[in-house]
Amino acid sequence: MGKTGDDLEDLGIAPSQIGEVHDDPANAHDAVFGEINGDGPNYRDVGWLGTSALMMKTQIGLGVLSIxxxxDTLGIVPGVIIMCIIAAITTWSDYMVGIFKLRHPQVYGIDDAGGLMFGRVGREFFGIAFCLFWIFVAGSGMLSVSIGLNALSLHGACTAVFVAVAAVAGFCLASIRTLSQISWLAWVGLVCILTAIFTVTIAVGVQDRPAAAPQTGDWASDFKITNNPSFTDAMTAISSLVFAYAGTPAFFSIAAEMRDPRHYTRSLLICQGVVTGTYIIIGCVVYYFCGSYVASPALGSAGATVKRICYGLALPGLLVTTTLVIHLPGKYIFLRILRGSKHLTSNSMIHWGTWLGCTFSVAVVSYVIASGIPVFGGLVSLIGAFLGTLMSFQPMGLHL
Incomplete structure (x- = not known):
């Protein structure tokens, strides 16, 4: 189905061609960002490899640590089955994001898609949900960074101080204006977090027993093939798995900054393949060796020394996750304020003041959330249950 004049009028921009590609992205007109030239930031300069890195970094970070x-709650076989089902659903939903973006180049975020599908009410509803989701995720990211700093410093300062440090660092890095510039951070963060989680995976395999297990007498892992959790415990565990795949709402924003959106599906398949393979390997191996004594976050499962090593490796990755999830809602708010204005793609004082104000506001609210809910597992489950399913299992194809 083509775009209508009312659709475009609601979004306040001019139509552009389906599958729009910028041969010279430094001097072009974009349906979302308007005129892009050398005098301001280039918002259409993310290659397909950078897109893969950004997609993977929105998912491999916080969620993998709770798998x-x-x-342990669900049992290893039901856990893997449920994870594969969630992976299939989110992959289809993510694929439809790319198709939707090609059909409707004027769409920047999930709120624009909601507007096309459900009118103004849908646009505002999904816009609010998008902001809340990523702000909560940013709070979770700050909390994970503070846990890492606590581990490295042997609790050299109170958690509140480390959360504040994470908030300041996240704000500074998130204020980089384009995803093309952040994509190199995504690669660094991805390598760091993968190195850390595979290190702890190897460590729990070669150690005699996990750190939390009884340290005397014979010991064998009490992992469960299946389990019989309560409804509440099962839903909490499933919510954590949903959260591990809850990058979908970011994929609209990432696709909007791609140099060639036709390569979106290629990037998506790489992302989902790596993510699902990593989750299954990490989840199964760590749980097999640790059983009910697995830690959450999982980096603490192999003892104090390995925990410090792993958090040292993971800290850049956790900080990049925090950076990205502050950047996304900040840019959404920024676009809502300046869309259609010459200041959107300029280097004016209004541009910089608005942009820094948006990222600062997101960082502050996320800091308040991280300080108010200082329990990693609880915050992850809350996000997954409250907003993860809503934002990740959306039938974007309804308005193709």
């Missing part, structure tokens, strides 16, 4: 604990 072994989710398997």
């Amino acid at each position: 072994p604990a989710a398997f």
Whole structure:
């Protein structure tokens, strides 16, 4: 189905061609950002490899650290089955994001898609949900960074101080204006977090027993093939798995900054393949060796020394996750304020003041959330249950 004049009028921009590609992205007109030239930031300069890195970094970060604990609740076989089902659903939903973006180049975020499908009410509803989701995720990211700093410093300062440090660092890095510039951070963060989680995976395999297990007498892992959790515990575990795949709402924003959106599906398949493979390997191996003594976050499962090593490796990755999830809602608010204005793609004082104000506001609210809910597992489950399913299992194809 083509775009209508009312659709475009609601979004306040001019139509552009389906599958729009910018041969010279430094001097072009974009349906979302308007005129892009050398005098301001280039918002259409993310290649397909950078897109893969950004997609993977929105997912491999916080969620993977809670997967072994989710398997402990569900049992390893039901856990893997449920994870594969969630992976299939989110992959289809993510694929439809790319198709939707090609059909409707004027769409920047999930709120614009909601507007096309459900009118102004849908646009505002999904816009609010998008902001809340990523602000909560940013709070969770700050909390994970503070846990890492606590581990490295042997609790050299109170958690509140480390959360504040994470908030300041996240704000500074999130204020980089384009995803093309952040994509190199995504690669660094991805390598760091993968190195850390595979290190702890190897460590729990070669150690005699996990750190939380009884340290005397014979010991064998009490992992469960299946389990019989209560409804509440099962839903909490499933919510954690949903959260591990809850990058979908970011994929609209990432696709909007791609140099060639036709390569979106290629990037998506790489992302989902790597993510699902990593989750299954990490979840199964760590849970198999640790059983009910698995820690959440999982980096603490192999003892104090390995925990410090792993958090040292993971800290850049956790900080990049925090950076990205502050950047996304900040840019959404920024676009809502300046869309259609010459200041959107300029280097004016209004541009910079608005942009820094948006990222600062997101960082502050996320800091308040992280300080108010200082329990990693609880915050992850809350996000997954409250907003993860809503934002990740959306039938974007309804308005193709």
